[in-house]
Amino acid sequence: MRITTVGLDADDTLWHNETIFRLTQDRFRALMADVAAPEVLDERLAAVERRNLSLYGYGVKGFTLSLIETAMEVTGGEPPGRVIADILAAGREMLAHPVEPLPGVDQALAELSQAYRLVLITKGDLLHQEQKLAASGLGDLFVAVEIVSEKDAATYDRVFARHGTGAAQAAMCGNSLRSDILPALQAGAFAAHVPYPLTWAHEMAETPLGHPRFAELASIAELPGWVRGLE
Helix, strand or coil: CCCCEEEECCECCCECCHHHHHHHHHHHHHHCCCCCCHHHHHHHHHHHHHHHHHHHCCCHHHHHHHHHHHHHHHCCCCCCHHHHHHHHHHHHHHHCCCCCECCCHHHHHHHHHCCCEEEEEEECCHHHHHHHHHHHCCHHHCCEEEEECCCCHHHHHHHHHHHCCCHHHEEEEECCHHHHHHHHHHHCCEEEECCCCCCCHHHCCCCCCCCCCEEECCCHHHHHHHHHHCC
């Protein structure tokens, strides 16, 4: 089997993302402490986010709008102006947060780029994802960047056909079982799961243990060796 293409997720695979969301959610709990208990806020926010995904998609802007909507729900539609202002300020800070590659990412991608086509496949806001990639300094290592609204088997089939030689000769790497691993396997690609310490509930899924094209890696530093071993 000749592997020609390696797909890589961005958020929480190449750089921190969920940690920033969790810190902002902690800030939201503190802001709304006089109105609702933390567990009530978490439950309301999760429901609002699920409801809004089809409208806003993934990313900071949709998350910020969901925080505002949650604040409106728990205050009977009348949140104080300072609350809205603080939520908007938190959203702007998230968008401006520095981007620094996770340990081992630079070396792993540089090594992989010598032998394979690297394709970034990520969900989220188009402008923000482009900004993060530029800030990361990793952009020149990729032959293509695909910022998609959803990751399913059809997405991987299309992307690996467009930028490689098809899913059967491709490997995908990411932190989300739901978005990066299961649909890539369904498309016929290999898939390597590199866990991140935090996982958004929406991205949870069962590990496909025993699948012949699946691997669980301790870190992205193991990715080049694993891909080479597939051939």
